[in-house]
Amino acid sequence: MTGVAGRRVGFSGDQMAAKKPAAPRVAVIDGARTPFLRGGTDFNDLMAYELGRIAVAGLMHKTGVDPALIESVYFGCVMADPSTSNVAREITLAAGLPKSVAAYTISEACISANQAVTNAADQIRLGHADLVVAGGTDITSDVPIRFSKRMRQKFIRANRAKGWKDYYAIFKDVRPADLAPDAPGIEDFFTRMSMGESCDRMCKRLGVTREEQDEYAARSHQLAAKATADGVLADEIVPVAPPPKFKAVTTDNGIRGDSTKEKLAKLPPAFDRKYGTVTAGNASFLTDGAAAVLLASEKAVRELGLKPKAYIRSYAFRGTDPQEEMLLGQTYATPIALARAGLKFQDMGVLEIHEAFAGQMIATIKLLGSKEFAKEHFGMSDKIGDVDYDKLNLHGGSLSLGHPFGATGARLVTTCANRLQREDKNTA
Numbered sequence: 001m002t003g004v005a006g007r008r009v010g011f012s013g014d015q016m017a018a019k020k021p022a023a024p025r026v027a028v029i030d031g032a033r034t035p036f037l038r039g040g041t042d043f044n045d046l047m048a049y050e051l052g053r054i055a056v057a058g059l060m061h062k063t064g065v066d067p068a069l070i071e072s073v074y075f076g077c078v079m080a081d082p083s084t085s086n087v088a089r090e091i092t093l094a095a096g097l098p099k100s101v102a103a104y105t106i107s108e109a110c111i112s113a114n115q116a117v118t119n120a121a122d123q124i125r126l127g128h129a130d131l132v133v134a135g136g137t138d139i140t141s142d143v144p145i146r147f148s149k150r151m152r153q154k155f156i157r158a159n160r161a162k163g164w165k166d167y168y169a170i171f172k173d174v175r176p177a178d179l180a181p182d183a184p185g186i187e188d189f190f191t192r193m194s195m196g197e198s199c200d201r202m203c204k205r206l207g208v209t210r211e212e213q214d215e216y217a218a219r220s221h222q223l224a225a226k227a228t229a230d231g232v233l234a235d236e237i238v239p240v241a242p243p244p245k246f247k248a249v250t251t252d253n254g255i256r257g258d259s260t261k262e263k264l265a266k267l268p269p270a271f272d273r274k275y276g277t278v279t280a281g282n283a284s285f286l287t288d289g290a291a292a293v294l295l296a297s298e299k300a301v302r303e304l305g306l307k308p309k310a311y312i313r314s315y316a317f318r319g320t321d322p323q324e325e326m327l328l329g330q331t332y333a334t335p336i337a338l339a340r341a342g343l344k345f346q347d348m349g350v351l352e353i354h355e356a357f358a359g360q361m362i363a364t365i366k367l368l369g370s371k372e373f374a375k376e377h378f379g380m381s382d383k384i385g386d387v388d389y390d391k392l393n394l395h396g397g398s399l400s401l402g403h404p405f406g407a408t409g410a411r412l413v414t415t416c417a418n419r420l421q422r423e424d425k426n427t428a
Contacts, residue, residue, distance in 0.1 A: 038253065039141045346385055
């Protein structure tokens with residue numbers, strides 16, 4: 001989880017962290033993103049680097065900062081295309097930034113862009129840079145699909161073949177099954193469970209009901225539809241005119257504003273078909289999109305006359321047990337980030353939490369408000385804090401807006417910064 005703050009303060013930290021001298025502040029100048037679209041729709045013919053390029057170019061235009069001043073670019077990406085393995089570098093070049101700009105790609109599942117943003121912030125705090133672009137991109141419409149391992153080994157051997165006799169020797173025993181595609185699965189390698197299966201397992205363990213999940217999912221879609229209709233999200237979206245129609249796409253297309261818990265209750269379980277509670281309606285959908293954030297040192301803010309929307313005060317990352325707590329990283333990271341910032345959960349004026357699944361959100365909310373959880377895992381005498389729904393994801397979240405794996409973290413930072421300004425709050 002990353003933290004962003006308003007004009008006076010910033011973000012979250014570690015229950016056991018000692019007091020340290022204040023580090024230089026890192027300003028969030030602004031953020032921009034493409035519309036987030038369901039996989040297989042209007043972004044079907046684009047590549048992840050192209051979406052990233054559009055987000056970065058839009059960010060540069062929006063902030064008015066000279067691209068020649070950017071010193072580094074860090075981008076998250078999960079469904080990486082081997083032809084653009086360092087997609088951050090391809091984005092940098094395609095967006096017209098200087099060829100001298102260092103760029104690297106981060107793959108850390110759904111927090112890839114969060115890590116990109118905090119790595120950028122660290123470079124600024126260390127004095128190694130004054131202006132850095134960080135973000136993420138992913139496209140699920142065109143994921144890399146491989147041949148079976150047996151066929152891949154044969155193709156590698158074929159690169160050394162000298163003639164038809166060698167080719168015959170290599171391929172003579174190929175069977176139809178060898179030609180079956182080996183598509184990547186959205187699953188954890190260690191447990192071999194999909195995220196949906198992990199969520200079903202967690203919901204059963206923590207007593208999260210189907211009704212709770214459907215009610216939360218309907219809320220997300222209704223809030224996102226209202227935010228879209230009110231033009232609230234337009235401030236962060238860069239229009240995209242994808243081929244072959246080249247018609248401008250300006251809004252997210254996964255939002256179902258007519259969602260109700262009654263309608264969602266009619267959908268069948270998507271993973272555990274017999275006993276599961278996770279459905280296509282209360283889970284985030286496969287999404288194409290990119291997002292980028294401009295971070296700056298206070299020196300750059302002064303010299304360029306920039307107007308920050310927020311400052312990053314602290315952050316924390318935390319691994320969890322992939323068998324039992326796959327989707328609870330934010331729950332464990334929150335008290336750590338808060339303590340590093342010297343703040344309490346109730347100090348937060350804005351709450352933005354990634355909605356991978358409605359069940360994950362309900363579990364997070366319950367655990368944050370659990371004295372037993374706080375005592376067992378952090379030695380705290382009281383709960384981390386009760387989630388105020390009047391502060392939480394007021395313009396929808398990943399369930400409704402969409403979740404391009406590598407990009408969501410940058411969207412969350414952008415949304416936090418915009419909400420701090422719009423709602424006149426100090427901490428997020």
